[in-house]
Amino acid sequence: MLDWDSLYGEAGAKAIAGGKKRFYDNRVGDMATARENGKHRVTAVVKGDREYRTEILFDEQGGLYDYQCDCAADKAADGPCRHIVATALAYENKFPAESVRTDAETALRSDTGVRTLIDRYGKLRRGRKLAEEGDKVKLVPVMEMGASGRLTLKFTIGIKKQYVLKDVADFVSCMTTGARKRYGVELTVTHVLESFDVASAALVYFVCG
Numbered sequence: 684m685l686d687w688d689s690l691y692g693e694a695g696a697k698a699i700a701g702g703k704k705r706f707y708d709n710r711v712g713d714m715a716t717a718r719e720n721g722k723h724r725v726t727a728v729v730k731g732d733r734e735y736r737t738e739i740l741f742d743e744q745g746g747l748y749d750y751q752c753d754c755a756a757d758k759a760a761d762g763p764c765r766h767i768v769a770t771a772l773a774y775e776n777k778f779p780a781e782s783v784r785t786d787a788e789t790a791l792r793s794d795t796g797v798r799t800l801i802d803r804y805g806k807l808r809r810g811r812k813l814a815e816e817g818d819k820v821k822l823v824p825v826m827e828m829g830a831s832g833r834l835t836l837k838f839t840i841g842i843k844k845q846y847v848l849k850d851v852a853d854f855v856s857c858m859t860t861g862a863r864k865r866y867g868v869e870l871t872v873t874h875v876l877e878s879f880d881v882a883s884a885a886l887v888y889f890v891c892g
């Protein structure tokens with residue numbers, strides 16, 4: 684596992700916001716990964732006024748080692764620039780924790796799968812500073828212990844107020860067609876990934892397989 688949390692943690696609010704925008708606008712391309720002397724290297728090109736080349740390096744244990752971009756902001760700032768944040772988000776979106784990418788049904792039935800999903804959500808949530816999100820929809824996993832001692836997973840969906848997602852299969856179906864659906868007085872959702880905040884989008888991607 685690569686430590687993206689540290690990278691987001693070092694990024695300033697502007698870099699996070701700018702990175703998200705570039706990620707959502709699909710401006711990250713030419714993503715490549717390589718091993719070099721045991722280190723894990725991620726490179727990409729982020730489109731803007733010109734093409735910015737980014738590089739993020741992780742050490743043998745997956746710890747954040749270094750990052751760089753050829754933009755002017757990268758030279759001036761201490762933390763990662765928006766292009767590096769965009770690269771990180773695009774990478775995580777492209778390779779969402781390979782270890783938990785089993786099919787959703789299996790994961791929902793397995794206690795381990797549920798825990799993994801919750802852990803993963805927590806990681807994304809912290810790392811991506813969701814508090815800064817605007818009006819994006821949040822999909823939140825809720826783990827409950829049943830009378831039999833078995834874990835079950837439910838979801839809530841919402842912007843300001845969370846509603847219980849009663850029919851997950853219907854939600855998945857809506858995501859397939861991009862349907863618009865009303866969940867309550869304060870919530871109507873267009874079912875496309877862009878409607879969701881970053882952590883929720885990753886979860887939606889996971890749930891929908």
Ligand SMILES: [Zn+2]
Binds near residue numbers: 757767
């Ligand atoms: Zn940059």
